[in-house]
Amino acid sequence: MAKRKTVQVEKEVPFHTFTVEQVAEHFSTNIHEGLSSQEAAERLKKYGSNELQGNGGVKWYKVLWRQLANVLVVILLIATILSFATKDFAEGAVILVIIIMNAAIGFWQEYNAEQTMEALRNMSSPTAKVIRDENRTTVPNNQVVPGDIMIFEDGDVIGADCRLVETFNLETDEALLTGESLPVQKNLDVIEKEDEPLGDRLNVVFSSTTVVKGRAKGIVIGTGMKTQIGQIATSLMNVDSSETTPLQKRLNKMAYFIFLAAIILVIIVFAVHKFKYSNEVAIYAISVAIAMIPEGLVAVVTLTMAFGVRRMAQVKAIVRRLSSLESLGAVTNICSDKTGTLTQSKMVAVRMWLPGDGYYRITGTGFDPDGEIYQQGEMNGASESNAQEQLVVNDEGSNHFLRTLQAASLCNMAELRKTTRPQSHGEWSAIGDPTEIALQVLAYKAGVPKPELLSQGFKLIAEFPFDSSVKRMSVLYQAPEQQDGTGGHFIFLKGATERVIGCCTRYRNGDNEILLSEESNEKGSMDRKAFETMITEKLDILADKGLRVLTLAYRRFEAAPGTDLVHDLVREEVEQDMTFLGLVGIYDPPRAESRPAVLQCYDAGIRVHMLTGDHPATAAAIAKEVAIIPSDVPTKGNPLIMTAGQFDSMSDEEVDKLIELPRVVARCSPNTKVKMIAALHRRNLFAAMTGDGVNDSPSLKTADVGIAMGQSGSDVAKQAADIVLTDDNFATIVHAVAEGRRIFANIQKFISHLLSTNVAEIVVLIVGLAIKDDDGQAVFPMSAVQILFLNMITSSPPAMGLGLEPASESNMHEPPRSAKQGLFSREVIMDTFVYGLAMGALCFSVFCVVLFGFEGGETGSSCNREYSEACEGVFRARATAYASLTLLLLAHAINCRSFRASSWSFKNLKTLRHNKMLWMSLVIGALVVIPCIYIPGLNRSVFKHTGISYEWGFVIAALVLFILFSDLYKFIKRRTMKPLTVRAASELEMERMRTFMSQHTQNDSVMETKP
Structure with missing residues (x-):
């Protein structure tokens, strides 16, 4: 293998381990007053402008020179000269035409009008809101300096890396950096580990990410090339892209x-x-x-x-460089991102559990509400494949079932709509948080969509939005009067299981509500600890499938006379004495083509690795579904499943001593992916890397073949890659490999x-x-x-x-x-x-x-x-x-x-x-x-x-x-001679992995089990 340039990245200060006061003291700034204009100007001279530096655009003459600086072309030129020297003009002219034709074709294919760093520059926000001279002001983003107090709100593109000092329901989309498909909920808590992955640095926001919800204020800790995206830019500038194939x-x-x-x-x-x-x-x-x-x-x-x-x-694979096409045929390992590559990048509710009713299975994918719901019951230890199922038709489920779906539908701000444009063919689209969209689609499948409930008389009175500090959301609705005279007001609640259970004093079991008591012998009630143990068991079952679990609850609300239901409500008083309804399991489903494509890779002698910024349990579950690892092996102690923290902490010598490199690495950082490619190269393996985010671009450059996603991929990833998939389909990679062969x-x-x-x-x-x-x-x-x-x-x-x-x-x-x-x-x-x-x-x-x-x-x-x-x-x-x-x-x-x-x-x-x-x-x-x-x-x-x-x-x-x-x-x-063909290897590869994992399973767990 040719030598690759070593990427030198200056060690960063772990500001996520600092308190707000320590960060303010480090940068000599005032949280409330900000910097003075004079101080900002001086820091701008010291630190430089807040923009990414590049190597310049693509030079056409360099591309042309690469076409001509070829040994065979030089030989043809010598033959041309000799032909003209001996007055054999016909031969000389023909050979010269050959040289010109070849150079023209290669030049046209390889020349790119844009350069990777240009795309990186364009991702920055053009302006930023900061506090200067004790006043809130807007400045050009390239004039932001370390120590500035930056303000950002819903929809903003964050212009620099910041340590948060104040938040309100803040969620940011960091998919381009971490690969995490869901918005990240931010808080102010100090993080102790210095090497915490980017996706878990919840008290820091990063340049070029976007604010999905809420608002916040932060101290600028990094600008320009000192930001996380700047470090990626540095990696791209240092990677040697002049290697020959x-x-x-x-x-x-x-x-x-x-x-x-x-x-x-x-x-x-x-x-x-x-x-x-x-x-x-x-x-x-x-x-x-x-x-x-x-x-x-x-x-x-x-x-x-x-x-x-x-x-x-x-x-549907666009080749950006002719010379890299043949390299596909030599690929031995494919390192793939998860979100949007192996999966659909659309959260879907697929499981539900209600006390008394048992489990429900939900079919369908994406935003299309045409799926069906099947009641499976508790299954009593039976496997899911042979469980007795009963189709739930529209809104004919139990009262418990309908109340749960009402909670999912109404405690929800997402909108689902069917497009009417002729070219869209009636496709469904959605607006809102991905988890809320998944719940709304579930409500549509159950026959209780939010628009229909509103048309029936449900009226929103008050809302307590999701708050990362309490990890739940609640709404107060006025219900329509029923024939039996019932109606009144209801509170619906959804959120993290541990935060919702703490608000519940009873749970719904069929049509009965059972009181939760602290005493196990109280008649007609259930011991709270036993209830929590039961919920934990159900939670683990859903978590083992790689599902993100949400919990739903409700209660009938009766306000005191004279209470203003809009202004007098207190969240702590509203979100209490709730009745537990059930659990809903949501996940980003794999593409239907992913599993056959992975198995075909095994048949071709190619091994697939998943490197993702997602949670370890989710990554492991998806890996099992798409056959990256066998589905019948344990997750705990699995040597083929690691977190980035574990993998990054190993020296190169320790990595080289591993019998098998991990097939799944979760919570990846950009350096993790580059390190994996380097480990493969040291084993004389030929690596392809797929990705879509900015975080993937260094590894796309370092890999022998970089494959970017065309639909969901960033411009940076596309420019860094050798091949771009226009359909973002992992199966297309198999077609590309076959074409390369x-x-x-x-x-x-x-x-x-x-x-x-x-x-x-x-x-x-x-x-x-x-x-x-x-x-x-x-x-x-x-x-x-x-x-x-x-x-x-x-x-x-x-x-x-x-x-x-x-x-x-x-x-x-x-x-x-x-x-x-x-x-x-x-x-x-x-x-x-x-x-x-x-x-x-x-x-x-x-x-x-x-x-x-x-x-x-x-x-x-x-x-x-x-x-x-x-x-x-x-x-x-x-x-x-x-x-x-x-x-x-x-x-x-x-x-x-x-x-x-x-x-x-x-x-x-x-x-x-x-x-x-x-x-x-x-x-x-x-x-x-x-x-x-x-x-x-x-x-x-x-x-x-x-x-x-x-x-x-x-x-x-x-x-x-x-x-x-x-x-x-x-x-x-x-x-x-020895036959050229080999028999199908997918089953042999799966069996080999099972044997390896059974022999090398560790006693201690290598990953968390709950998302």
């Missing part, structure tokens, strides 16, 4: 070898002529050099990549074809040195124009067709290529020389048979330059050799479609029709031989050959012999 390295090595071999062959040509220079010798030497150089290789590789880009776009296999096929052509030409030309004319000069068995025409016109189009071959059936059932295995595997090298020697021998044989067997062996004088009666035999033999090699090359293109299987069976020939480019190039290549041989002037003056007649019999004979030989050769390979 394995394909580039191998092509460069091949170019050096070809260059050396060409020089040796040129020396051989001059040595045979006793180093006496003449134009004849120089032209022959150039012809040999041209025969050695696969002129079409660079163009064919580039165009094959370009066609691959188009195919990738069809499967197909492309690499096809590159091997057409390289074998092109190099076999060169070997055949070299055999003919070098052996042909033995044939001398009357002047003692070597007779060209093939002319320079013939060679160039074969290389560019005859050989290159079929090679390009081979680049478009569909994937083989075993494509995704083979292990990834090892880092040491290059384009030139032992089999490819063997095929190149075996087929090349066979074609060269047959071609030279027909040349000799015609010249010496039928034309008397007369070689004439100056037959390499012009036609004469004495050169008739040479010209006819040369035409025969040219026609033979043309048809042999075309037949060899069919051979190269498969390394082992017979290419001439009816089944394989039938599939040829699916590759239009290949069969058209074969037909056209065969037809072009006719005008080249028979058009007067063109044949004798340009190609240095003449028309033939009986010689076609030798051409056909050579073709038949080659086909028979190639099928015999493949038959021997099938019998003697």
